[in-house]
Amino acid sequence: MLFEDYALPGFLLEAMVDLGWEAPTAIQRLVLPQALQGADILGSAPTGTGKSAAFLLPIIARLAQRPRKGVQCIILEPTRELAEQVKNDALDLLKLQQESLEAGDGELKEAISCSTVVGGADRKEQRESLATIVTATPGRLQEFLQKGWLDPKTVELLVIDEADRMLDLGFRDDIAAITRKLDSRYQTMLFSATLEGFGVRDFARNVLNNPVEVRATSFSAEDAENGETSEMSSTLPQLPETLSARAYYAAYDAQKVKILLHLMKTMQGKSIVFVRTKDNLARLCAVLKRQGMSFASLMGDSSQQERKAALRRFSDGSVPLLIATDVAARGLDIDDVAYVYNYDLPSQAEIYVHRAGRTARAGQKGVVISLVKADEVATLERIERYTQRPIERRAIKDVCESFERIGASSKSEAKHSRAKAGGGFAKKGPKNPKDSAKPHKKVRLRDKKNKGKPDFAAKRAKKAARTASAAPSAPSTEPSAAS
Numbered sequence: 001m002l003f004e005d006y007a008l009p010g011f012l013l014e015a016m017v018d019l020g021w022e023a024p025t026a027i028q029r030l031v032l033p034q035a036l037q038g039a040d041i042l043g044s045a046p047t048g049t050g051k052s053a054a055f056l057l058p059i060i061a062r063l064a065q066r067p068r069k070g071v072q073c074i075i076l077e078p079t080r081e082l083a084e085q086v087k088n089d090a091l092d093l094l095k096l097q098q099e100s101l102e103a104g105d106g107e108l109k110e111a112i113s114c115s116t117v118v119g120g121a122d123r124k125e126q127r128e129s130l131a132t133i134v135t136a137t138p139g140r141l142q143e144f145l146q147k148g149w150l151d152p153k154t155v156e157l158l159v160i161d162e163a164d165r166m167l168d169l170g171f172r173d174d175i176a177a178i179t180r181k182l183d184s185r186y187q188t189m190l191f192s193a194t195l196e197g198f199g200v201r202d203f204a205r206n207v208l209n210n211p212v213e214v215r216a217t218s219f220s221a222e223d224a225e226n227g228e229t230s231e232m233s234s235t236l237p238q239l240p241e242t243l244s245a246r247a248y249y250a251a252y253d254a255q256k257v258k259i260l261l262h263l264m265k266t267m268q269g270k271s272i273v274f275v276r277t278k279d280n281l282a283r284l285c286a287v288l289k290r291q292g293m294s295f296a297s298l299m300g301d302s303s304q305q306e307r308k309a310a311l312r313r314f315s316d317g318s319v320p321l322l323i324a325t326d327v328a329a330r331g332l333d334i335d336d337v338a339y340v341y342n343y344d345l346p347s348q349a350e351i352y353v354h355r356a357g358r359t360a361r362a363g364q365k366g367v368v369i370s371l372v373k374a375d376e377v378a379t380l381e382r383i384e385r386y387t388q389r390p391i392e393r394r395a396i397k398d399v400c401e402s403f404e405r406i407g408a409s410s411k412s413e414a415k416h417s418r419a420k421a422g423g424g425f426a427k428k429g430p431k432n433p434k435d436s437a438k439p440h441k442k443v444r445l446r447d448k449k450n451k452g453k454p455d456f457a458a459k460r461a462k463k464a465a466r467t468a469s470a471a472p473s474a475p476s477t478e479p480s481a482a483s
Contacts, residue, residue, distance in 0.1 A: 006032050008057060009064045011100040015093050025050035026216035031189075032058060034212045041189040042204050042211040046353070048240070048333075048361035049216060052089050055159050055189050060093060062157065062187075063112050063132060070154030073133045074141065074182070076175065078166045080118040080304060081311065083135040085333050086161070090114040090133055117141050117150070120304035138166065138174040145181050156186040160207065163192040164200050164350070172203065179207050193357075194350060239353065243360035245391040247370045247380055249403050256343060256371045257287050262399050263369065264293075264321070269338030270314075272322045274355050276344035281323055284343065288323070295321035326351060334358070342370040345379055349386035374406065 002023055003016055024032065027045040035041055035058035045051045059073050077083040094112055101111060113131035119140045126140075127149050134141075134150075144150040158179065160166070166175060179188075188208055192200050195215075204211065239245075248263075250256040264271065275281045278299045285297055296310035296319050314322040315334050326346070337359045346352050352370075359366030370391065372380050384391055395402035 001029060006057075007036055008061050009100070011096040012057065012060060012064075012093060015096045018096075019092060021053075025054075027051050027214065028054045028057070030214035030216055031055065034214070035059075035187070035189065036061060038062075038187050040187060040208040040211040041191075042195070042208055042213045043189065043191045043216075044193070044195045044214070045191065045216045046193055046239075046357055048357055051161075051191055052086050053093075055161075055191070056086070056090055056093060059133065059157055059159070060090070060112060064097075068154065068156075070151055071130055071132065071134050072154060073157040073159070074155055074178075075133065075135045075159040075161060076138060076141070076166070076178070077135060078137070078162045078169055078171070080116075080120060080137060081307060082162065083116050083118050083137055084308075087114050087116050087133075087135045090135075117144055118304075120307075123149075138171040138178065142174045142178060145178065152181045153184050155182050155184065158182055158185045158188045160188070160190045163190050163203065164194055165192075165354070167199060167203060172199075175203075176206070193354060239356055239387055239389055240360040240363075240366070242363060242365045243356060244365075244367045245356070245370075245389060246367065246394050247372050247391050247403075248394055248396065248400055249406060250371045250373055250400060251406075252373075255400060257284070259371055259396065259400050260341060260343060261291065262396055263339075263341075267339060267367075268320075270317070270320050270334075270336050271339040271341060272324060272337055272355075272358050273341040273343050274324055274326065274346075276325070276346070278325055280344060281325055285323055288321075293321065294319045295323055298322060298324040300325060326355075333361075335361075336364075337361070338366060340366065340368045342368065345370050345372055345376045347379065349383045352383045353387060372403075377403070 003013055003021065006024075027043065027049050031041055031043060031054040035055065041055075043051070043054070045054075055075070063072055075083075075086055077086060091114055094114065097111060112133065114133040114135070115126070115129045115131035117126050117130075117134050117136040117140050119137055127144075130150065136144075141150070145152060160175065166172075188211075190200075190204050190208060190211070195201060195213075248259050250259055260273070273284070275284060281297060281299055285295070288295055296313045298307060298310045302310070310322065311334075313319050340355055340359045342352070342355060346355065352368075356366075356368040359368065370380065380391060393403040395405070
């Protein structure tokens with residue numbers, strides 16, 4: 001199908017032509033017919049599959065038919081960056097609406113605008129610029145509703161994007177309070193990278209009204225060339241087919257830096273390095289500065305101005321490297337990211353998928369590289385089982401050992417091979433078969449020092465002998481020879 005097959009306004013179709021959108025993606029083909037009819041949507045799709053357009057297109061189409069004053073649509077996002085990105089996507093689609101108004105073609109009755117309500121920005125400026133469509137983060141939107149700065153009665157459409165991530169970040173109560181206040185809404189759409197885990201389905205039951213459930217995969221290289229994607233039946237999140245996954249063994253943190261520097265010198269390209277904590281980010285940034293490397297950094301404590309500056313420098317190519325905590329694992333839609341590095345391997349497979357989604361987008365090739373310590377091998381195997389994709393184990397001569405060399409190439413397989421038929425695990429046998437013929441002798445420390453348990457009976461006998469030898473002899477009763 002083509003976009004012309006849907007009931008979309010002419011200015012939207014022209015804007016999509018200017019953006020180079022030739023045919024709808026899988027998630028767009030699944031969502032558009034249902035959303036245009038006003039149905040609630042429960043959708044699952046990986047990042048980079050055109051999910052934002054899947055809900056923006058029907059929203060704009062509906063608002064173009066029924067113009068009203070006030071905020072008519074709210075789109076909830078987990079981070080400020082993602083809220084800003086969706087706003088920019090909406091503005092790209094609305095850029096030709098003024099021409100439609102001036103032409104008086106009847107499809108658009110009043111101009112549609114878009115703004116953000118997010119933390120870290122000026123509240124007064126946000127209040128004065130409230131638009132038809134508002135992209136927001138839960139905390140700041142909840143504040144606007146509590147203080148009466150935004151009228152919930154005018155809101156007809158609600159989108160909860162990246163729901164699993166928001167629940168993971170602890171926004172459940174805020175979102176529940178927001179949905180209760182937006183009781184005049186006509187339609188609700190909820191999207192998540194995965195519908196399993198984080199209680200997404202339980203939450204959706206309280207928010208959606210008889211929703212239509214849709215699922216879609218990401219692009220393959222062939223599909224991208226043909227402008228097509230295919231629907232999925234699997235419940236697991238799918239990594240792009242054009243994504244390569246590799247892992248390197250690091251014995252200690254300093255070796256992680258050594259591996260990272262070596263790879264960055266040999267593989268040139270725009271890269272994102274993910275670390276688990278801001279302390280690790282600070283230490284890594286200090287090391288890279290000493291190496292004279294240019295990079296930008298992004299973490300939760302960064303101000304809005306710092307975040308925008310970092311993303312702008314990375315997006316326009318001023319710096320080829322972005323160091324980030326998981327605050328950037330979602331919502332970053334940056335072109336030409338060639339490599340994603342898991343400097344710290346995430347503890348959850350879902351986070352691995354979200355990080356990997358920063359590269360290999362829209363049919364492009366990409367590589368995700370994980371630096372793995374010995375106690376993280378089991379986590380790496382869990383990620384493989386979750387994604388149903390193998391991760392290639394590699395080594396670098398004179399830089400890091402191979403997983404096989406350290407005996408950590410297939411830790412779980414070694415465990416399962418020792419499983420007994422009746423349950424439990426068999427004990428490991430001797431490494432050398434000849435050792436089994438040798439009698440086992442326990443060597444104790446006191447034996448090495450030639451010390452044993454004291455012999456109290458022998459001590460008593462010696463003491464008695466010493467006492468007897470020291471006592472005076474008794475007088476003799478036998479007659480002497482003289483008598």
